[in-house]
Amino acid sequence: MLRRTLLAAVAAALTSGAAVAGSHEPVKVGFVLVGPKNDGGWSQHHYESAVKMAEHFGEKVELVVQESVPEGADAERVMTQMALSGADIIFTTSFGYMDPTINVGAKFPNVKFEHATGYKTAPNVSNYSARFYEGRAVMGHLAGKMTKSNKIGYIASFPIPEVIRGINSSYIHAKKANPDVEMNVIWLFTWFDPSKEADATQALLDQGVDVVLAHTDSTAPLSKLQEAGEGVYGFGQAADMAEFGPAPRISSIIDEWAPYYIDRVQAVMDGTWESKATWHGIKDGMVGIGEFSDVIPAEVRAEAQKLVDDIVSGAYHPFTGPLNKQDGSPWLAEGEVADDGALAGLDFYVEGIEGEIPN
CATH class of the missing domain: 3.40.50.2300 (Response regulator)
Structure with missing residues (x-):
């Protein structure tokens, strides 16, 4: 009996991220941030975009955020805990999370993972990044002139x-x-x-x-x-x-993640999510240029x-x-x-x- 109970618990954990199209349960969306959510820059913008996504969907989404997670073993532990807690999709928002994301993704094939700025994918792991170099071209021009x-x-x-x-x-x-x-x-x-x-x-x-x-x-x-x-x-x-x-701030490069987050969570809800690599720039709205x-x-x-x-x-x-x-x-x-x-x-x-x- 004990063995069957343990097996059932493990099986439930492994399938906890299996969002079903048409389900009335909220989609549980996890975010792993490398810095504090109020750092004023990278992590804060991911966090604010996650909040915009959650506001867009309202009660259809449950948002879980873990901030200031070091790259490496700690990240793998946090991702594992999120998956075990029933996350349907997990966004891991730093380059150094790439291998931990792939590793945890292999253990939880029914959970969707989205890794920012990396280059590896798997059947349940996508990656996404912005063409920051476009914005840096503009900042470089301004730097040279100023x-x-x-x-x-x-x-x-x-x-x-x-x-x-x-x-x-x-x-x-x-x-x-x-x-x-x-x-x-x-x-x-x-x-x-x-x-x-x-x-x-x-x-x-x-x-x-x-x-x-x-x-x-x-x-x-x-x-x-x-x-x-x-x-x-x-x-x-x-x-x-x-x-x-x-x-001294004369312009800026602004990360615009919210539309992507809304799109990918919607895909989970619709049952249409597929692994892919995304690399968008100024034209697509993922890289914003601050006022001059x-x-x-x-x-x-x-x-x-x-x-x-x-x-x-x-x-x-x-x-x-x-x-x-x-x-x-x-x-x-x-x-x-x-x-x-x-x-x-x-x-x-x-x-x-x-x-x-x-x-």
Whole structure:
């Protein structure tokens, strides 16, 4: 009897995520966040998008959120607990959750998983990401135009293709806007650490940098730039961060996840969910561009808007040749556009960026 009871419990857990089309039970939707839900950037925008999704569906959805979950074993444990608690679909919102998502997905084949910014899929695991490099092209153009020292800085999180694409796109377009521009990159090996982000910003300022781009999750870089006073600029990252306007925040890259979350949860409700890979950009509304500050000269704002418009229309791709690799070897010929496969695995700097990408 005891053995049958245990087997029944395990079987119930393994099938707990099996949402049935037409069921009157609410769909249980889980979110795993790498940072606090009020970080002001990446995790907060995922959280706010999750809330918008839940508000859209009302009583048809039960929302479960676990914040500040480290990448690695802790993430696998949290995902497992969500699946065991009856989650129908689980969104895992950081690159380092990729293998844990695949591992847990294999144990719970009836639960749907959606992993942000990774590249692996399984029959019950999709991945989704935004073409952030499109937004970084626009920010790079603004950086090149706004710098007076001809030195711009980039605070990088982890040396993964997503971040490397952002560095390259920012530099390419800053260099097009200002041929004299130089870029300094500082790697932090963290997504969210306000103290380290602030220290990195100060280090860049000490090096003569007057425009800072960041691919980390807190508002600390903008806070430090605000303390530094006039003549230094930065950008909202993942969120608009408009409270730092009109300067130092002069524009922003905004993550717009809510429509995707609504679409994928609806698919679970309809019984039409299928594993797929999604990579959307400005045109699809997944990458938003924040308002251009009046601190930016009118002609530069117009140039930046034209760049946005050309990316949306398809008239321009941010990775269009001629472009060389850092060592001077050819990468893209005149007019050649990098394909998605090359961009997805990008692991080198373009020519002109100093320093090395850490292992």
